Amino acid sequence: MEKFTAHTGVGAPLRRSNVDTDQIIPAVYLKRVTRTGFEDGLFSAWRNDESFVLNQDAYTNATVLVAGPDFGTGSSREHAVWALMDYGFKAVISPRFADIFRGNSGKAGLVAAQVDEDVVEQLWAYLEADPGASITVDLESRTVRAGDLEAPFHIDDYTRWRLLEGLDDVAITLSHDDDISAYEARRPAFKPATLPAR
Amino acid sequence: MGKTLAEKIWDDHVVRSADGEPDLLYIDLHLIHEVTSPQAFDGLRLSGRPVRRPDLTLATEDHNIPTTDLDKPIADLVSRTQVETLRRNAEEFGVRLHPMGDIDQGIVHVVGPQLGLTQPGMTIVCGDSHTSTHGAFGSIAFGIGTSEVEHVLATQSLSQAKPKMMAVEVVGDLPEGSTAKDLILALITQETTGGGQGYIVEYRGDAIRKLSMEARMTICNMSIEWGAKAGLIAPDDTTFDYLQGRPHAPQGEAWDEAVAYWRSLGTDDDAVFDKVVTIDASTITPFVTWGTNPGQGVALSGDVPDPASFEDPNERVAAERALEYMGLTAGTPMRDIAVDTVFIGSCTNGRIEDLRVAASLFEGHKVAEGTRVLVVPGSVRVRLQAEQEGLDVVFKDAGAEWRGAGCSMCLGMNPDQLTPGERSASTSNRNFEGRQGKGGRTHLVSPEVAVATGVLGHLASPADLQQLSKAGA
Ligand code: SF4
Numbered sequence: 001m002e003k004f005t006a007h008t009g010v011g012a013p014l015r016r017s018n019v020d021t022d023q024i025i026p027a028v029y030l031k032r033v034t035r036t037g038f039e040d041g042l043f044s045a046w047r048n049d050e051s052f053v054l055n056q057d058a059y060t061n062a063t064v065l066v067a068g069p070d071f072g073t074g075s076s077r078e079h080a081v082w083a084l085m086d087y088g089f090k091a092v093i094s095p096r097f098a099d100i101f102r103g104n105s106g107k108a109g110l111v112a113a114q115v116d117e118d119v120v121e122q123l124w125a126y127l128e129a130d131p132g133a134s135i136t137v138d139l140e141s142r143t144v145r146a147g148d149l150e151a152p153f154h155i156d157d158y159t160r161w162r163l164l165e166g167l168d169d170v171a172i173t174l175s176h177d178d179d180i181s182a183y184e185a186r187r188p189a190f191k192p193a194t195l196p197a198r
Numbered sequence: 199m200g201k202t203l204a205e206k207i208w209d210d211h212v213v214r215s216a217d218g219e220p221d222l223l224y225i226d227l228h229l230i231h232e233v234t235s236p237q238a239f240d241g242l243r244l245s246g247r248p249v250r251r252p253d254l255t256l257a258t259e260d261h262n263i264p265t266t267d268l269d270k271p272i273a274d275l276v277s278r279t280q281v282e283t284l285r286r287n288a289e290e291f292g293v294r295l296h297p298m299g300d301i302d303q304g305i306v307h308v309v310g311p312q313l314g315l316t317q318p319g320m321t322i323v324c325g326d327s328h329t330s331t332h333g334a335f336g337s338i339a340f341g342i343g344t345s346e347v348e349h350v351l352a353t354q355s356l357s358q359a360k361p362k363m364m365a366v367e368v369v370g371d372l373p374e375g376s377t378a379k380d381l382i383l384a385l386i387t388q389e390t391t392g393g394g395q396g397y398i399v400e401y402r403g404d405a406i407r408k409l410s411m412e413a414r415m416t417i418c419n420m421s422i423e424w425g426a427k428a429g430l431i432a433p434d435d436t437t438f439d440y441l442q443g444r445p446h447a448p449q450g451e452a453w454d455e456a457v458a459y460w461r462s463l464g465t466d467d468d469a470v471f472d473k474v475v476t477i478d479a480s481t482i483t484p485f486v487t488w489g490t491n492p493g494q495g496v497a498l499s500g501d502v503p504d505p506a507s508f509e510d511p512n513e514r515v516a517a518e519r520a521l522e523y524m525g526l527t528a529g530t531p532m533r534d535i536a537v538d539t540v541f542i543g544s545c546t547n548g549r550i551e552d553l554r555v556a557a558s559l560f561e562g563h564k565v566a567e568g569t570r571v572l573v574v575p576g577s578v579r580v581r582l583q584a585e586q587e588g589l590d591v592v593f594k595d596a597g598a599e600w601r602g603a604g605c606s607m608c609l610g611m612n613p614d615q616l617t618p619g620e621r622s623a624s625t626s627n628r629n630f631e632g633r634q635g636k637g638g639r640t641h642l643v644s645p646e647v648a649v650a651t652g653v654l655g656h657l658a659s660p661a662d663l664q665q666l667s668k669a670g671a
Contacts, residue, residue: 016515016516016519017512017513017515017516018391018491018516020491020628020630022628022630022631022632022633023630023631023632026632026636027261027609027610027611027633028610028611030233030611031233031262031276031277031279031280031611032276033236033237033240033279033280033283034236034237034240035237035240045631045632045636045637068512069392069512070391070392070425073391073392073425073491074327074422074628074630075326075327075341076234076325076326076327076329076341076342076343077233077234077343078234078237078325078343078344078345079344081343096392096395098395098425099395099396099425099427100327100340100341100342100343100422103342103343103346104343104344104345104346107343107345107346107349108343108345156359157218158218158219158220158357158359169345169349169357170241170245170247170348170349170352170353172357173222173349173352173353173355173357174352174353176213176214176222179213179214179222180213180222180224180250180353180354180355183213183224184224184354187224188455188456188459189452190448190452190453190455190456190459191226191317191320192226192227192314192315192317192446192447192448193253193254193446194227194252194253194254194255194256194294194315194446195252195253195292195294196253
């Protein structure tokens with residue numbers, strides 16, 4: 001995973017709440033067995049609509065998405081995060097993220113920056129007044145900056161640390177292999193198995 | 199201070215905890231399907247890691263597979279590739295797979311409980327948000343993303359921050375004619391789609407205790423639809439009776455040892471929840487959704503709401519958008535909404551009890567002219583059981599289609615999809631825009647409402663069906 005310290009890029013105002021995972025990427029796009037190439041499916045239904053924000057020239061190179069509350073609700077599909085990243089997004093700003101989406105973002109390297117609802121309102125107003133304007137998402141200091149606006153965002157300490165360091169989760173856990181084996185040694189025998197134990 | 203059910207299970211699974219880090223939790227059972235696993239197996243291959251515990255892992259094919267022409271290869275090439283990739287991965291990594299054609303194939307959340315693999319006091323994960331279903335047995339069960347699937351495959355553990363604890367106190371009894379599905383739909387409307395965010399939710403109260411295991415699964419299944427990390431119900435005799443004798447349930451002394459542990463898991467009297475919400479079951483009548491998220495619901499006896507009636511500006515805008523997408527006008531009685539397609543199935547309502555109740559209501563009726571009804575069992579075993587009981591004959595006689603097992607129109611990854619503008623009454627769990635096919639319009643309902651709707655051609659309750667029978671008699 002690449003390290004993330006701060007990112008500045010064009011902000012896209014997505015004036016919608018409850019953007020669910022079926023909107024971010026519909027199920028028909030989930031059939032790929034590789035980890036890339038999901039950008040086609042991103043917001044595919046909405047992209048048929050000319051007035052949709054990402055269809056406007058000013059936002060062609062957007063890398064920071066600013067959305068309403070309850071972003072990423074619904075399915076566990078990490079493809080939603082991959083689609084956003086494949087499209088070019090580095091960060092999503094919202095007042096509230098669905099748990100699984102937030103977790104997936106942290107694993108895949110997309111920053112899910114949680115801000116107060118009025119900050120989103122201000123960012124929307126700022127971006128709409130000046131389409132194509134940039135936003136900075138600073139993970140080091142946990143702030144978003146746009147024009148004169150500077151506001152803190154929330155992201156948990158552990159995810160922040162992993163993103164800053166660009167660390168692979170599996171490798172971290174495998175360094176605690178002894179703990180896992182010790183736990184396995186004391187697991188009750190009545191727990192079910194799908195196969196005869198090795 | 200005592201502990202809640204979820205805290206007890208959590209604490210029993212902590213492999214490692216350290217200040218400033220999430221807990222490392224041991225995972226007792228990892229369920230896998232074809233859609234969210236290929237990139238995880240790829241990751242293992244790239245890093246040269248094995249599956250740590252294939253004996254705690256089970257795979258099935260469900261999301262993509264067709265429900266007709268079961269003897270032919272999958273026609274959609276991309277779907278076929280995904281299914282074949284799972285078969286190759288299962289083979290290479292030594293994971294047990296129940297593929298199409300296997301008697302234990304089915305929707306992953308129907309298969310686990312059916313095999314007796316889902317037991318109280320476990321931690322269960324799957325790359326699927328409706329993993330919450332398994333909480334009905336008193337386990338912590340939740341959906342994970344593909345990176346986490348890879349993590350569990352490699353380490354049989356997961357690092358997780360401990361969620362907060364919530365109790366849903368269900369007071370009063372469900373009236374005759376109201377179901378677990380009505381209860382959970384009403385609860386989500388009451389609490390909104392974000393209401394459970396950050397919590398493990400325990401469903402409590404007499405009305406819950408009286409529910410069958412399958413009805414409890416319907417409730418826990420939809421925990422994720424109001425944002426909860428997981429939903430669970432304390433195990434009791436109903437749970438143990440359901441489990442005893444199933445292929446993977448403990449036997450003999452191990453059974454007694456297990457039951458003793460399971461009985462110790464209930465929330466202590468002096469445990470404290472971070473939040474308590476209450477819902478009065480006695481006021482619940484058949485409940486349906488009108489909008490494009492599961493929290494946009496109303497009693498079937500009610501009307502399509504006026505967006506202006508929502509105080510929260512975000513909800514108001516969402517309601518406006520939803521009505522436009524759904525092609526509905528505020529003030530229209532829900533019962534006047536004509537439906538093209540009825541889908542009975544999914545991991546919410548595709549089990550044998552659901553099919554039994556659906557068949558009993560279809561008896562003596564025909565599907566309305568111009569309406570199609572799809573009945574899709576949740577697993578092959580559910581299908582065979584239904585056929586043994588003659589339920590398939592009742593469905594076919596009524597004019598409904600009887601299909602093979604799988605997710606089917608719940609998410610329309612296979613050919614079972616709605617066309618743009620087509621309206622469905624569906625026993626599944628999500629009514630998102632395009633969920634059942636691009637442009638499709640979904641109303642979430644119970645199996646009872648689904649059947650009445652199929653017979654009358656508009657959203658209707660079993661009571662409306664009875665009226666019809668009386669009028670005809
Ligand atoms: S039936 Fe629907 S909700 Fe359940 S696992 Fe399949 S697609 Fe997901």
